[in-house]
Amino acid sequence: MQVENHKEEVPFSYYEAQFRALSPEAAVARHSREIWDGHEFYVNLLGRTFAISHPDYAIRALDGGALPPLPTQTFLLRYLLEGRTLPGTGTWKTFREMPWGEMYIGPYTGRVLTRAAYAFGTRLAAFRAASEKMGAQPVPHGDAGFCFRLLGEYEMQLLVWEGDEEFPPSAQVLYSDNFAEGFAPEDRVVAGDILISTIKANL
Numbered sequence: 001m002q003v004e005n006h007k008e009e010v011p012f013s014y015y016e017a018q019f020r021a022l023s024p025e026a027a028v029a030r031h032s033r034e035i036w037d038g039h040e041f042y043v044n045l046l047g048r049t050f051a052i053s054h055p056d057y058a059i060r061a062l063d064g065g066a067l068p069p070l071p072t073q074t075f076l077l078r079y080l081l082e083g084r085t086l087p088g089t090g091t092w093k094t095f096r097e098m099p100w101g102e103m104y105i106g107p108y109t110g111r112v113l114t115r116a117a118y119a120f121g122t123r124l125a126a127f128r129a130a131s132e133k134m135g136a137q138p139v140p141h142g143d144a145g146f147c148f149r150l151l152g153e154y155e156m157q158l159l160v161w162e163g164d165e166e167f168p169p170s171a172q173v174l175y176s177d178n179f180a181e182g183f184a185p186e187d188r189v190v191a192g193d194i195l196i197s198t199i200k201a202n203l
Contacts, residue, residue, distance in 0.1 A: 008070045015077040020055045022081060030084035031152070043076055045151055046198050047135050052076065069197075075190050083183060085152045088176035092157060095173065095192070100185040112192035113171050119200055120144070120160045121169020127160060130202035142172070148195060153178060156195055 024036050035041050040051040049062040059067055059076075068076070095101045095108050120127035124144045131138075136146035142159030149155050155176040163169035173192050183191065 008074075012070050012074045012077075015074055015081065016057050018081055019057055019077050022054065024054060027080050031080075032085055035080075041080055043079065043151060044149075045072070045076065046148060046195070050076065052080070071190065072194055072197075075187065075194060078184075078187060079151060083151075083187070086178040086182045087153050088155065088178040091177045092174040093177050093180060095175065095188060098175065098180040098185070098188065101188075104185045104189060108189050108192070111189060112173060112196065116158060116160065116171035116173070116192075116196050117163075117169040119196060120158075121163050121171065123203070124160065124162055126203045127199065130199050131158075133202050134199065150191055150195065154182065154191075156191065158195060158199070 024038075024041075027041065028036050035043065040053050043050055043052065045068070048065065050059055050068070051062060052059050057077075059073060061067055067073075095112070096105050101108075128138075128144050128146075131144075131146040131148070134148065136148045139145040139147050139157055139159070141157070143162045145157060145159040147155055147157045153176070157174040159172045159174070161170045173195075175188065175191075179188055179191075
């Protein structure tokens, strides 16, 4: 494949090669038997189920809709390669409170929190409608807040506060506590990015 977008295609190509060598049994041991049918892995991302063939990578959406962009496909490959299914305990953590969160908080704030604040803090009605369309559950925090199931047992809450003449809009993301062990910090950043992009696509 001729690489034209190094930022997206080089990481994807790397993990695609790793995926080809993946043992399905190892992936099942870290996740569950239900994700693998002998030919394809099945992952449900924000309410949409995707089938990923193995060992030769190909992805299809079971709802017949558009395929996720390349960075999201890379995220799914990393989830199958390195992630694991863990139950949450019902408690929530900010990004900063999880391991390595302090180190990544600068880029995370700009890429996720500030982006969410300005994408939704001036359009609360549209944010509510898009979140409900995605099947998210409202939570009693923020001027508008919803809980989304990202993957498997992993959930995220996105809370938005509307801006006014004195204060700019703001946002906070809470992660189910299993993210702390189930995802690398860079993948937690990408998870926030994917959540925001998916909501924006549903506005």
